[in-house]
Amino acid sequence: MAIRKIKEDIYNIGAIDWDRELFDELIPLPEGTSYNAFVVFGSEKTALIDAVEPDKKEEFLRNLKELNPKKIDYIVSNHAEQDHSGLIPKVHELYPDARIVTNEKCKGFLMELLPLKEEAFDVVSDGDTLSLGNKTLEFIIAPWVHWPETMFTYLREDKVLFSGDFLGSHLAVSNTFSNDDSQTYLAAKRYFAEIMMPFRPMIKKHLKRLEEYDLEMVCTVHGPVYKNPEFIIKHYQDWVSDDVKNLVLIPYVSMHGSTLKTVEFLTDELTNRGIEVLPINMTKADLGKLTIELVDAATIVLAGSTVLTGPHPQMLYTAAMINALRPKTKNISIITSFGWASQATKTLKSLLGTIQAEWLDTIDYKGLPNEEDLEKVKELADKILDKHKALNLL
Numbered sequence: 001m002a003i004r005k006i007k008e009d010i011y012n013i014g015a016i017d018w019d020r021e022l023f024d025e026l027i028p029l030p031e032g033t034s035y036n037a038f039v040v041f042g043s044e045k046t047a048l049i050d051a052v053e054p055d056k057k058e059e060f061l062r063n064l065k066e067l068n069p070k071k072i073d074y075i076v077s078n079h080a081e082q083d084h085s086g087l088i089p090k091v092h093e094l095y096p097d098a099r100i101v102t103n104e105k106c107k108g109f110l111m112e113l114l115p116l117k118e119e120a121f122d123v124v125s126d127g128d129t130l131s132l133g134n135k136t137l138e139f140i141i142a143p144w145v146h147w148p149e150t151m152f153t154y155l156r157e158d159k160v161l162f163s164g165d166f167l168g169s170h171l172a173v174s175n176t177f178s179n180d181d182s183q184t185y186l187a188a189k190r191y192f193a194e195i196m197m198p199f200r201p202m203i204k205k206h207l208k209r210l211e212e213y214d215l216e217m218v219c220t221v222h223g224p225v226y227k228n229p230e231f232i233i234k235h236y237q238d239w240v241s242d243d244v245k246n247l248v249l250i251p252y253v254s255m256h257g258s259t260l261k262t263v264e265f266l267t268d269e270l271t272n273r274g275i276e277v278l279p280i281n282m283t284k285a286d287l288g289k290l291t292i293e294l295v296d297a298a299t300i301v302l303a304g305s306t307v308l309t310g311p312h313p314q315m316l317y318t319a320a321m322i323n324a325l326r327p328k329t330k331n332i333s334i335i336t337s338f339g340w341a342s343q344a345t346k347t348l349k350s351l352l353g354t355i356q357a358e359w360l361d362t363i364d365y366k367g368l369p370n371e372e373d374l375e376k377v378k379e380l381a382d383k384i385l386d387k388h389k390a391l392n393l394l
Helices: 054-067 088-094 104-113 182-210 229-240 258-272 287-294 313-325 344-350 371-390
Strands: 004-007 010-012 015-017 033-035 038-041 046-049 074-076 099-102 121-123 129-131 136-141 151-155 160-164 217-220 245-253 276-281 297-307 331-338 363-366
Touching: 004 217, 015 054, 054 088, 074 088, 099 104, 104 121, 182 229, 182 287, 182 313, 217 229, 245 258, 245 287, 245 313, 258 276, 258 297, 258 331, 258 371, 276 287, 287 297, 287 313, 297 313, 297 344, 297 371, 313 344, 331 344, 331 371, 363 371
Parallel strands: 046 074, 074 099, 099 121, 160 217, 245 276, 245 297, 297 331, 331 363
Antiparallel strands: 004 010, 010 038, 015 033, 038 046, 129 136, 136 151, 151 160
């Protein structure tokens, strides 16, 4: 991408990755992503805030050359992960007098991940400031969004927050600024679900801390710049709250149609009771479809076939991912079909140990579901209805 002017003397020299389809060899990117890096010109000093993915080295260096700062005095690293730090050694090679500014923990990470020497660093603590002349950078230590060393940088005079991964979105668009539309919302929610959701307690604290700051703009390292910070902050406040929606999420795998029959029956029963239901075939849907819905779902029912005597491998993966993401769901259950014997439910439950939800009755049945099995499904639907009513969702 070309150089983008954010405000007077503030520029984004990052890169857009239109074609990237997978992040961390795990997360699907249906709309690509971007890597943002910001240059701030003060009257006396110049700072680069974060860098970009090393695969985008050519584009980043082309933008840096075109912007042509006489010198870079400071390289600020808000987060050590390589898609934002990987080119710091190259920038330091071009500007050897530049000081790498970060917190103590991030310094340690950067020295472990990159060929950087300790004498190149200036370490800052929470609330420390750095003068660029007519502009002042303030550093806000904000661990666990989403690594333990993360921090924010606040440009006081311009009221701009450089938030690192926090509040970001995997979204490749030519717009410099967010349109605050449904595309931005869904991309940001997917990003939150896949990356930030496990850290809801810490994010609540950071959102509270940011209430102390006058924010006119938020610059993240992924996605467009927010000229209306309230748009993304209010959504984060909703996502990290304990509030859930009248939604039952049913991730499932059906090998020969037996599990599918039960899923369809449960879907109809819940729908007839006024409950929103979303069955997701985990052999076809991408991970993001599941994670987005995990943000709000009041209830999760995993439904799967048995392979030998254990869960279908895709259900093992699904359960492990749900456990890692730690959604705020209030109720959880498992439905398992099997051919001759099964330990699938026991195995799946063991994989879901971090979920702070109430376990409802589980259902295991052999072959196609019979009338007795379907009666148990009706009872489960009634139980879910009672739970949703107790949560004032109906």
